[in-house]
Amino acid sequence: MRRTRSGDDRLRPVLFLRSHAPSALPPMSSPASILLVEDEFAVALELKTRLTRLGYDVAGHVMDGPSAVDRAVADAPDLVLMDIHLDGAMDGIEAARRIHAGPASPPVVFLTAYSDDETVARAAATTPFGYVVKPIEERDLYAAVEVALQTHALHERLQQANRHLETILDGLQEGALLLREDGTVSFVSRPAARLLDVDPDAAAGAPWPDVLPLDAEATSRLHRALSQKDPAEGPDGQPPGSVASLSVRYETGDGRRVHLDVEVRPDPRSAAGRILVLHDRTREAHLRRLLDDHDRFHDLVGQSPAMKNVYTHIRSLGPVDVPVQIRGETGTGKELVARALHAESTRADGPFVAVNCAALQAPLAGSLLFGHRRGAFTGAVDDRPGYFEAADGGTLFLDEIGDLPLEVQQQFLRVLEERRVSRLGETREREVDVRLLSATHQPLEAAVDDGTFREDLLYRLRVARLDLPPLRDRLSDLPLLVRVLQQDAEARMDLPPRTFGENALRALLNYDWPGNVRELRNVVTAALIRASETTVRCADLPPEVRSPGRTASHRAGASSSQRPEHRAERERIRAALKETEGNRSAAADLLGISRSTLYRRLRSLDLED
Numbered sequence: 001m002r003r004t005r006s007g008d009d010r011l012r013p014v015l016f017l018r019s020h021a022p023s024a025l026p027p028m029s030s031p032a033s034i035l036l037v038e039d040e041f042a043v044a045l046e047l048k049t050r051l052t053r054l055g056y057d058v059a060g061h062v063m064d065g066p067s068a069v070d071r072a073v074a075d076a077p078d079l080v081l082m083d084i085h086l087d088g089a090m091d092g093i094e095a096a097r098r099i100h101a102g103p104a105s106p107p108v109v110f111l112t113a114y115s116d117d118e119t120v121a122r123a124a125a126t127t128p129f130g131y132v133v134k135p136i137e138e139r140d141l142y143a144a145v146e147v148a149l150q151t152h153a154l155h156e157r158l159q160q161a162n163r164h165l166e167t168i169l170d171g172l173q174e175g176a177l178l179l180r181e182d183g184t185v186s187f188v189s190r191p192a193a194r195l196l197d198v199d200p201d202a203a204a205g206a207p208w209p210d211v212l213p214l215d216a217e218a219t220s221r222l223h224r225a226l227s228q229k230d231p232a233e234g235p236d237g238q239p240p241g242s243v244a245s246l247s248v249r250y251e252t253g254d255g256r257r258v259h260l261d262v263e264v265r266p267d268p269r270s271a272a273g274r275i276l277v278l279h280d281r282t283r284e285a286h287l288r289r290l291l292d293d294h295d296r297f298h299d300l301v302g303q304s305p306a307m308k309n310v311y312t313h314i315r316s317l318g319p320v321d322v323p324v325q326i327r328g329e330t331g332t333g334k335e336l337v338a339r340a341l342h343a344e345s346t347r348a349d350g351p352f353v354a355v356n357c358a359a360l361q362a363p364l365a366g367s368l369l370f371g372h373r374r375g376a377f378t379g380a381v382d383d384r385p386g387y388f389e390a391a392d393g394g395t396l397f398l399d400e401i402g403d404l405p406l407e408v409q410q411q412f413l414r415v416l417e418e419r420r421v422s423r424l425g426e427t428r429e430r431e432v433d434v435r436l437l438s439a440t441h442q443p444l445e446a447a448v449d450d451g452t453f454r455e456d457l458l459y460r461l462r463v464a465r466l467d468l469p470p471l472r473d474r475l476s477d478l479p480l481l482v483r484v485l486q487q488d489a490e491a492r493m494d495l496p497p498r499t500f501g502e503n504a505l506r507a508l509l510n511y512d513w514p515g516n517v518r519e520l521r522n523v524v525t526a527a528l529i530r531a532s533e534t535t536v537r538c539a540d541l542p543p544e545v546r547s548p549g550r551t552a553s554h555r556a557g558a559s560s561s562q563r564p565e566h567r568a569e570r571e572r573i574r575a576a577l578k579e580t581e582g583n584r585s586a587a588a589d590l591l592g593i594s595r596s597t598l599y600r601r602l603r604s605l606d607l608e609d
Helices: 041-053 065-075 092-100 117-125 138-171 190-196 216-226 282-290 305-317 334-343 362-370 406-418 444-450 455-461 475-493 502-509 516-530 563-579 584-591 595-604
Strands: 002-005 011-014 033-037 057-062 079-083 108-112 131-133 175-179 185-188 244-251 257-266 274-280 324-327 352-356 395-399 435-440 464-467
Touching: 033 041, 033 065, 041 057, 041 079, 041 138, 057 065, 065 079, 065 092, 079 092, 079 138, 092 108, 092 117, 108 138, 131 138, 175 190, 185 190, 190 274, 216 257, 257 282, 305 334, 305 464, 324 334, 334 352, 334 395, 334 435, 362 406, 406 455, 444 455, 475 502, 475 516, 475 563, 502 516, 502 563, 502 584, 563 584, 563 595, 584 595
Parallel strands: 033 057, 033 079, 079 108, 108 131, 324 435, 324 464, 352 395, 395 435
Antiparallel strands: 002 011, 175 185, 175 274, 244 257, 257 274
16 A cells, blocks of 8 residues: 555555566566556656566557547557546546446556545546556556456456356256345346346346245245355255255236246355246146146145055154155155155245255265364365254255265264254254154165164164055056156147157056156156157157066066056056046057956956946
């Protein structure tokens, strides 16, 4: 900080940049061109000599503001070195403002011999890249110019990255809003503008509540998610990578009802910035309204006896605040069941945090689950809560609990017993109020026998159990699931509406579905993409589905009288009868059998009623 005399003869501080020597910063690869704006010819001559000696190219010299603006546009210099006080009506500050408003907008470094508070404030408003104080020292001149050039280059790269990000966001199907630290909108993607029915240019700069049509409760929830003090945390204090999500409904100006899921994500370019991701759920909501109440339960779809039994268990276990272990094959919808249990519980208004234990690597599992203190290990640059703290007051769902690293299971057990958690590197314990739900696709008893899972932890997790049926045991739900998954895929990928032909549906019913509903979702999506007509044909299905060969029970060597095959056959017949509204002739055609064969099977499987 250098002190100079102002007009009232008092000492005032003036900001400038200084270097220890001209060699402190490396020169640019090619000489930078500089436009010199100075109304004193002798000073301008001295500056030109010094700039040339320092290796710069003086592109020109002008003595007034209007000429500076014109030359900045015409010559596009790399930098403008400009005196604040110029003769004429336009001083250097106003000239800098007009230069920055132009197409090239080179960086401006101000020259000044004195300054008052008003002048400093006006100059700062133009966002200069530095100041050099008269009388000029060569090292100060060099430092100011070099730092300004390097800073401007970094700024340009950042702007280019921003433009690339905005282009990417414009190309996504989901809408996106970029928010500044103060909560104003800096960018609205084209999909978001369509969803919100707003003008992107008009929305830029507005506070986000003016752009998002949320009610008071949703606005309050979103405000809490956006107001986290620690930018390294996820929303609502959740660990990094987790997101806050809320569903909203609103009506557009033309009377159109819109359903959105809004996710809050950190902006990787800014510690305090946020990205709001908007998912359009309007078609899904419409489909839910079309489904009968008996066909669905929360996000679960099905009306088979097996699924109705699951719904009954969820209703009975939901309000009971005990750990529940959800068991089922991969792809059966265990997380959907966990979310339904949370929605049926007294904790429904609290957070639901889902964790995939298979993705928890042993060195970091303890940190992610229990949190850590700054400096607890290499890379721990700040304090962070874990998943337990993030789920405080709500539900923590641990998927594939059998993959939880053995070394953290003891600490995990202690947290369950004492309802307290200690972050890594801390001695202080924090109370947590969490309901634990877990899921596994394989019996944990085998992991206990292998020594990879603690027996005492198994008993703590298995206070209540809920078993999910595989898709092959509820094939009567398959036509309904196909319609739901088809609507979802068509909405996500903006595909034209299609119908599944009889042969295609027959192939779906005759397949064993080892990957369950998840595999069915992928098959339906692939068929819709491949179909070239309004009807999905059998040829549009993957080869393993249209030519499945022997069934799972046959591969296992089961006889025709064994129960697994009986269950699958019952479900196929129920599905065909449901699809044909009880018309047995049409059901026989759908199953690819004769009507007499269908009657015999109805009698043998006790399905005649």
